[in-house]
Amino acid sequence: MSEVTATGISVLLVDDHPIVRQGYRRVLESQGDLHVVAEADNAADAYGAFKAHDPDVVVLDISMPGASGLEAIRNIRARSPRARILVFTMHNEAVLVKSAFGAGASGFVTKSSEPSAVVNAIRSVARGERAMSDDIAHVLAEDSLSPTGSVLDQLGEREIEILRQFAGGSTTEEIAAHLNLSVKTVQNYHYLIKSKTGARTDAQLVRLAATCGLTRI
Amino acid sequence: MSEVTATGISVLLVDDHPIVRQGYRRVLESQGDLHVVAEADNAADAYGAFKAHDPDVVVLDISMPGASGLEAIRNIRARSPRARILVFTMHNEAVLVKSAFGAGASGFVTKSSEPSAVVNAIRSVARGERAMSDDIAHVLAEDSLSPTGSVLDQLGEREIEILRQFAGGSTTEEIAAHLNLSVKTVQNYHYLIKSKTGARTDAQLVRLAATCGLTRI
DNA sequence: TCCGGCTTGGGAAATTTGCCCGAGCTGCAA
DNA sequence: TTGCAGCTCGGGCAAATTTCCCAAGCCGGA
Numbered sequence: 001m002s003e004v005t006a007t008g009i010s011v012l013l014v015d016d017h018p019i020v021r022q023g024y025r026r027v028l029e030s031q032g033d034l035h036v037v038a039e040a041d042n043a044a045d046a047y048g049a050f051k052a053h054d055p056d057v058v059v060l061d062i063s064m065p066g067a068s069g070l071e072a073i074r075n076i077r078a079r080s081p082r083a084r085i086l087v088f089t090m091h092n093e094a095v096l097v098k099s100a101f102g103a104g105a106s107g108f109v110t111k112s113s114e115p116s117a118v119v120n121a122i123r124s125v126a127r128g129e130r131a132m133s134d135d136i137a138h139v140l141a142e143d144s145l146s147p148t149g150s151v152l153d154q155l156g157e158r159e160i161e162i163l164r165q166f167a168g169g170s171t172t173e174e175i176a177a178h179l180n181l182s183v184k185t186v187q188n189y190h191y192l193i194k195s196k197t198g199a200r201t202d203a204q205l206v207r208l209a210a211t212c213g214l215t216r217i
Numbered sequence: 218m219s220e221v222t223a224t225g226i227s228v229l230l231v232d233d234h235p236i237v238r239q240g241y242r243r244v245l246e247s248q249g250d251l252h253v254v255a256e257a258d259n260a261a262d263a264y265g266a267f268k269a270h271d272p273d274v275v276v277l278d279i280s281m282p283g284a285s286g287l288e289a290i291r292n293i294r295a296r297s298p299r300a301r302i303l304v305f306t307m308h309n310e311a312v313l314v315k316s317a318f319g320a321g322a323s324g325f326v327t328k329s330s331e332p333s334a335v336v337n338a339i340r341s342v343a344r345g346e347r348a349m350s351d352d353i354a355h356v357l358a359e360d361s362l363s364p365t366g367s368v369l370d371q372l373g374e375r376e377i378e379i380l381r382q383f384a385g386g387s388t389t390e391e392i393a394a395h396l397n398l399s400v401k402t403v404q405n406y407h408y409l410i411k412s413k414t415g416a417r418t419d420a421q422l423v424r425l426a427a428t429c430g431l432t433r434i
Numbered sequence: 435t436c437c438g439g440c441t442t443g444g445g446a447a448a449t450t451t452g453c454c455c456g457a458g459c460t461g462c463a464a
Numbered sequence: 465t466t467g468c469a470g471c472t473c474g475g476g477c478a479a480a481t482t483t484c485c486c487a488a489g490c491c492g493g494a
Contacts, residue, residue: 017307017328019335023240030243090234111234118236156471169421172450185473191452202419204386210427210434217427217434373440389481402442408483 009126010037012053014046014060014072015088024059031119043072050076050083056126058085062100070103070211077104084125088118092139097132098198099211107131154196160214162189166202167209226343227254229270231263231277231289232305241276248336260289267293267300273343275302279317287320287374294321301342305335310430311356314349316374324348369429371413377431379406383419384426 011028013036015021021039028034038053040046043060050058058076062069069087076083086107087100097108106125109118113133124131132140155163165175176186199205209215228245230253232238238256245251255270257263260277267275275293279286286304293300303324304317314325323342326335330350341348349357369377375396382392393403416422426432 019244019330019332020237020240020328022244022332023237025240026243026247027236027240111237113236115236115239158472167420169418169424171418181472182474184475187450188453188474189472190450195452199386201386201388203384203423206420206423207386207434217424375441398441399443401444404482405443405484406441407481411482412484 008033008035009057009122010035010053010055011122012037012046012049012055012058012060013039014041014043014049014058014069015039016041016061027115028119028122034119034122043069043075046072047075047079050080054080056084057122058083059088059122060085061089062087062091062096070099073100073103073105084128086121086125086131092135096207096211097136097140099208108136109133110135155193159189159193159196162186163193163205163209164214166190167206167215225250225252226274226339227252227270227272228339229254229263229266229272229275229277230256231258231260231266231275231286232256233258233278237278244332245336245339251336251339260286260292263289264292264296267297271297273301274339275300276305276339277302278306279304279308279313287316290317290320290322301345303338303342303348308430309352309356310369310377313377314353314357318347325353326350327352368414368425369431372410376406376410376413379403380410380422380426381431383407383410384423384432 011034013021013024015024018041021041025036025039028036037055038049040049046058046060060069060072062073069089073085073087076085083104084106085104086109087105088109088111090111092110100108106128107121107130109121109131110133112135117133121131121133161179162175165178170178172183172186172190175181176183179186194200194205197205197208199208206215210217228251230238230241232241235258238258242253242256245253254272255266257266263275263277277286277289279290286306290302290304293302301323302321303326304322305326305328307328309327309329317325323345324338324347326338326348327350329352334350338348338350372380378396379392382395387395389400389403389407392398393400396403411417411422414422414425416425423432427434
């Protein structure tokens, strides 16, 4: 049972900052056709609120405490494949964007976008279209992405093992010693993992490994 | 020349996210006594806007591209010691809070606070009082009791800012560009941070930053 | 005033990265 | 059976980064 009216789009807002939520709410409701029917301040509550209100669009920030926002996306989509989820966050890393779409998001908009771009993105995903802000399109274009599923699916067993140890804090030498490989090989894997995942930085690799559950922090 | 009316408090909003600014504006203006007279989306413009509008209170997010928000605080206070500045950010690290007050802020409120707490904080600093949200008070209290300071206490303010951006996934060049520093300086900070914290790996650095709440994964 | 710490960067050697390559293995499909 | 494709493992080499050491300016405290 959707709460959508003949002329409106119902929205569930998920963000951990109350005043940010309230600000969004006012911006969205001033549009006339957008109605915020519920809010949640963490990923765990997001699914409950989704079930209770069956909104047309879920607008959520993926950088929240507790369970990852990606987790929330998967959670919602697993049970309600027709759910439309618009990620709205300050991050603009290619890996994160790909993970979000891979997890089932319909759109990805950064907080640096103009409010008009955000509300238009909401309308787009409500129509079942894919939406993303200009800067995100740019990031993805640069990344010249390959059509894949989860980021980890592109990695071989060895690559994942090395990524795990690397993200755990081990040095290249330690990994080589532990796996009985030459340092050069580990270096090559390191490079290969970065190219495959699109991570441009070791820090991005660690974050990627963490969001995929490869390592805990 | 203050733009304050007999019954109102004029506010300058500084935040790099347009829709967040717009949301704040609506929340504040719905209060009746608060009037947003100007906005700025970076620290550099903040002082210009301050001079032009002489607001009663500056509400600013310290995590912005360009010059650090702390820099903006010092900038404004140096020229207008009676300026009231309320820091409004998602960060709640004790070191950061102390730095902000040290730089001349009158208040520090996190984005996890209730909107009512935020507007009350604005009224408090407008009256010349010091204000902080409950969670900030809690963090400061815990910090003053802990015998072993956080690892971050060994780091200077610039070092913390660079660590935050690095852990967030930014490259050395990007950080240098954001902060208007030479790449060499950022590299030196990177090295210095590793020595001070004892991290032997970039991954360890990211984990450290995450456990200290400097970045979220 | 002097000392110490922060900030900013240069310099130079050591190390790592980025990207190319080949070779041995396995599984799979024609 | 042959052959292709993908994983694993490492060499090579130029380019980039990291690692240290150093210096100068600034500021606050003793």
